[in-house]
Amino acid sequence: MGQTLFEKILNKHIVTNIEDDLSQLYIDRMYCHEVTSPQAFDGLRKRGLNVFRPDKIVCIPDHNIPTQGQNLFVKDTISKKQIDILDKNVNEFGIKHYYPMCHDFNGITHVVGPELGFSLPGMTIVCGDSHTSTHGALGAMAFGIGTSDVEMVLATQCMFFSHPKTMRIVVNGRLNPGVTSKDVALYIISKVTTGWATGYFVEYAGETIKNLSMESRLTLCNLSIEMGAIGGIIAPDEITFEYIKNCQFAPKGKDLEKYLNIWTKLKTDDGAYFDKEIVFDASKIEPMVTYGTNPGMGIGINDAIPTIENVKKASQISFFKALKYMNFKPGERILGKPVDYIFLGSCTNGRIEDFRTFSNFVKGKKKSKNVVAWLVPGSWKVEKQIREEGLNKILNDSGFEVRQPGCSACLAMNEDKIPNGKYVVSTSNRNFEGRQGEGARTILSGVLVAAAASVTGEITDPRTI
Amino acid sequence: MEKFVTLTSTVVPLPIQNIDTDQIIPARFLKSISRENFGKKLFYDWRYDNNGRLISSFVLNDAFHKKSKILVVGENFGSGSSREHAVWAIADYGFKVIISSFFADIFKNNAMNNFVLPIVVSKDFLSKIFVSINQDSKMTLTVDLKNQLIINNFTKQSKNFVIKPFKKECFLNGFDNIDYLLSKKNKIIEYEHRCEY
Secondary structure (H helix, E strand, O other): OOOOHHHHHHHHOEEEEEEOOEEEEEOOEEEEOOOOOHHHHHHHHHHOOOOOOHHHEEEOOOOOOOOOOOOOOOOOHHHHHHHHHHHHHHHHHOOOEEOOOOOOOOEOHHHHHHHHOOOOOOOEEEEOOHHHHHHHHHOOEEEEOOHHHHHHHHHHOEEEEEOOEEEEEEEEOOOOOOOOHHHHHHHHHHHHOOOOOOOEEEEEEOHHHHOOOHHHHHHHHHHHHHHOOOEEEOOOOHHHHHHHHOOOOOOOHHHHHHHHHHHOOOOOOOOOOOOEEEEEEHHHOOOEEEOOOOOOOEEEOOOEOOOHHHOOHHHHHHHHHHHHHHOOOOOOEOOOOEOOEEEEOHHHHOOHHHHHHHHHHHOOOOOOOOOEEEEOOOEHHHHHHHHHOOHHHHHHHOOOOEOOOOOHHHOOOOOOOOOOOOEEEEOOOOOOOOOOOOOOEEEEEOHHHHHHHHHHOEOOOHHHO | OOOOOOEEEEEEEEOOOOOEHHHHOOHHHOOOOOOOOOHHHOOHHHHEOOOOOEOOOOHHHOHHHHHOOEEEEOOOEOEOOOOOHHHHHHHHHOOOEEEEOOEOHHHHHHHHHOOOEEEEOOHHHHHHHHHHHHHOOOOEEEEEOOOOEEEEOOOOEEEEOOOOHHHHHHHHHOOOHHHHHHOOHHHHHHHHOOOOO
């Protein structure tokens, strides 16, 4: 029987089998940021250990960093301490790749890694961050881990890995105009719920996926964790190889040829077995918004919030708790609801394609006076491209400002917090209670819905203006 | 590490589904550089109001539950962010066992790595625990790891649970993960000769 793409990469990286479905896994690339790594480095220090393979680790502060005046100083002293500790750890342990705040290559780890060519097809990639699933878009086996695992990888370049089940999500057909890969992800999660893929590693396939750009694939794989999956992967193809060729640190010349030989074989064999398989029709997907407090609570932009009869009994407590938090009622529509903030950015939608899409939409229009808009590029490279392509001019003319890169309001660890009770249309990944600030009310969407809301000041179908 | 023995304890019930790690510990409390003292921040926004006063109706604020070592929660507990701080908060607060019908994968792994035992039970067994607590808030559960048995002492119902043999040995003996991996160093170096990257 043939193997799935995931199984091929997994099997290639097993150092020892500990028992059935539990192995010692070798990690090709680990990213560390400032929030989930200090305790891991400290653990090494207490044990008197070195970092085993410092050239395989990439360190980037992103969670805490300000998105204005980065070059001045970090006002929040506790944030500054975490950023400084990462700097100290990098130096003490001789980490090879380090991009501190304001460095040309700084930005959100999951934006920087792929765009610089640190993440490549067939690799095992981890980070103390659940959105590590993003890198699966390049055909890598990428997943988030906790700090104890970070410590194991620092010490041995290995970790324990419980083998998950496999799942294939197939999306067929053409996407409707105004529908993005973010909408595809929110649509899938709304159909299957937020915990449905727990215990599974997902492969995305089908015509719709094949036609997605690299940036759109990164967005889709990024959200795999929001349905509970350990990771999501897309078989590498010409789109992947073309993207990688332009990445600074990716293999070049003869080296690249050698790898291309290996990479073209990275696909699921005909007849390979998946534990679960589900097929979606792209033509059914509309621009999506969420109404609740997990990413599975999503609806098409013209649809109504479910009524209580349509919610399973065991989920009703959570359903009411979510609507109370959002101050929405069962059965009502989201369309036309007033919006206070919009957030464009994060490891989900902070890439150049997202800024192009947003800029094209708002070109010649004006930002609503009722809306505060935070536009945060995913990296300095994206920020530079925005300027080089003249997008900042379009945005400024429409009343928008581009901030400096970082995780920003996605998890509100820096100053970018949505105030209590305010509604934000956010292109990020989580609408959990308090995620974007204490009491903040998040409506997740794709870039176009956020752009439309920023112009009208209310939830608006982007196809209607 | 402390070895896990059989445990009998009263139970804190949270019959809510999809409790994410942002609820277990909000991001603004992640700025520490140590693993200690996160217990005070456990479920912070559910435990305290905007003025920092205890919300008396929240179950964890019930004085009776101060000594409970078992947390019982709705399905998909620990979803969202990979922050291990969530487990550090739960462990620091004093919980040794968490029970649900399923856990988010990264959370479950983090719990194991910190010797907090996540036990998966059937939906039916889980809902019976919640019903039992409703009938007698002082009811207890017993967890017998060696025999992989969980006992609802109110209904006298008992069920086996699953744990990987290796992980079970780690819990029973307090084995250290890094010591184990370091002992395989020659295998790692051998592997690296056939490594593509």
